[in-house]
Amino acid sequence: MDQKNNVTYFVLLGLTQNPKVQKVLFILFLLLYIFTMVGNMLIVVTVTVSKTLDSPMYFFLASLSFMDAIYSTTISPKLISNLFFGENTISFKFCMAQLFTGHFFGGSEVFLLLVMAYDRYVAICKPLHYLVIMRQWVCVVLLIVSWIGGFLHSVIQLGTISGLPFCGSNVIDHFICDMYPLLELICTDTYVIGLLVLANGGLICTVVFLLLLISYVVILRSLKNLSQEGRRKALQTCGSHITVVVLFFVPCIFMYVRPAKTFPIDKSLSVFYTVITPMLNPLIYTLRNSEMTNAMKRLWTNKITSHGK
Numbered sequence: 001m002d003q004k005n006n007v008t009y010f011v012l013l014g015l016t017q018n019p020k021v022q023k024v025l026f027i028l029f030l031l032l033y034i035f036t037m038v039g040n041m042l043i044v045v046t047v048t049v050s051k052t053l054d055s056p057m058y059f060f061l062a063s064l065s066f067m068d069a070i071y072s073t074t075i076s077p078k079l080i081s082n083l084f085f086g087e088n089t090i091s092f093k094f095c096m097a098q099l100f101t102g103h104f105f106g107g108s109e110v111f112l113l114l115v116m117a118y119d120r121y122v123a124i125c126k127p128l129h130y131l132v133i134m135r136q137w138v139c140v141v142l143l144i145v146s147w148i149g150g151f152l153h154s155v156i157q158l159g160t161i162s163g164l165p166f167c168g169s170n171v172i173d174h175f176i177c178d179m180y181p182l183l184e185l186i187c188t189d190t191y192v193i194g195l196l197v198l199a200n201g202g203l204i205c206t207v208v209f210l211l212l213l214i215s216y217v218v219i220l221r222s223l224k225n226l227s228q229e230g231r232r233k234a235l236q237t238c239g240s241h242i243t244v245v246v247l248f249f250v251p252c253i254f255m256y257v258r259p260a261k262t263f264p265i266d267k268s269l270s271v272f273y274t275v276i277t278p279m280l281n282p283l284i285y286t287l288r289n290s291e292m293t294n295a296m297k298r299l300w301t302n303k304i305t306s307h308g309k
Contacts, residue, residue, distance in 0.1 A: 007166035007185075010095050012088040014079075014175045015267060019086065026083035032279050033076040039282030040065040040072075042296065050295040056134040057123070057237070058292075060116045061285060063143055064109065068278035071105035074098060075274045079175050092166075095177040100158045102176065102274070107204070108150025110252075113245055114208050115142045117215045120241060124234050125222045156200050160193060173262065176270060180255075180262050194259055202256035209249040216242055240284050247277050 016022060047053045047062035078098065082088045090098070122133050157179060167187040174181040179197050183190045219238055223231045251273040255266065286292045 007092060007170045009089050009091045009170065010177065010185075011171045012082060012090055012175055012177075013171060013173045014082055014088050015271070022083045022086065026080060029076060029080050029083065029275065032275055033072060033080060036072045036076070036275075036279040036282075037069055039279065039286075040069040043282055043286065043292070044069075046292065046296050046299055049299060053291065053295050056119050056139045057116070059139050060112065060119060060143070061292075063146075064112055064116070065282060067105050067109045067112065068281050071102065071109065072275065072278040074101045074105065075176055079275075082175070090177065095182075096158060096162055099161065099177045099179070099182070100154050102178070103157045103201075104150050104154035106150070106252075106273075107153035108146050109248070110204060110208050111146040111149040112143070113241075113248065114211060115146055116241060117212050117245075118142075120234075120238060121215050121219055124219050124238075153200060153204065157197070160196055160200075164188065164193070174267060174270070176274065178270070180266070184262060198256060198258070202253065202258070205249055205252040206257055209245070209253060212245050212249070216245075236289065240289065243284050244277075244281055247280060248273060251277075 014022075015025060043065040044062045047058045075098070078090070119134060119139075123130050126133065161179060161182055164186045165188055166185050169185060172181045172185070179201070183193065183197070186193075216238060219234070223234055251269045255269060255273075286296065
């Protein structure tokens with residue numbers, strides 16, 4: 001255990017060692033991060049302020065956007081800073097903090113997406129009982145359960161890695177602190193630990209993904225009982241949810257449903273679900289949702305009018 005104390009910081013190799021490419025990526029990721037924060041916080045503010053978006057669906061959507069904003073902030077600022085300054089060191093404590101917060105918000109989002117699918121199932125398959133089943137306190141409890149699920153997942157991940165002996169190389173061939181790149185620096189057998197990580201990460205992603213697919217199959221089969229307008233709205237909403245689910249879970253399953261080993265494609269996939277997906281979620285939900293876009297228009301029209309007066 002004393003060997004762990006030999007490593008006080010790590011060196012992140014990042015996405016590239018080419019200074020010119022780093023400057024280009026700095027501008028790109030800075031713009032992506034700004035767009036992510038603006039888009040997600042716009043949804044949070046719109047749902048909070050607008051009186052027409054008081055249904056459980058928008059409550060969960062605002063919660064998802066808030067998680068995406070914090071999740072992105074866990075990863076992107078450090079990545080952007082490293083690309084700009086070319087300084088890729090990260091302290092042991094900050095590395096563990098990034099690992100914990102990243103898995104906390106990422107895990108919470110996994111469970112929240114399952115909650116959102118349940119909300120859509122009740123709304124479409126049991127419309128007459130929707131307001132009774134999805135009462136306000138029920139929505140709050142479901143959100144809290146999502147946070148607790150993410151917290152427990154993150155605590156297990158952190159507890160698994162933080163007490164292990166790091167020795168020798170402190171170079172991480174990645175741009176973030178994550179489980180598999182860190183396990184490669186452990187100077188002990190990691191087979192059993194890798195199985196634990198797979199069970200805690202990969203198994204959760206796979207089971208939740210399968211549950212989501214089953215729920216949406218049930219929802220889509222029930223659409224034949226709705227009117228043409230009802231089918232259109234249901235398909236519009238479910239289409240957005242399914243798109244987000246696929247974008248989030250497919251990379252997650254590839255990353256964690258496998259032995260504890262890193263591959264060259266891991267960096268690209270990590271960029272996708274840590275940087276790209278949180279930015280795409282606001283676009284997917286707003287562009288395909290007329291109620292959300294109309295609420296945003298009213299919000300900003302009222303702001304402009306009030307400032308004009």
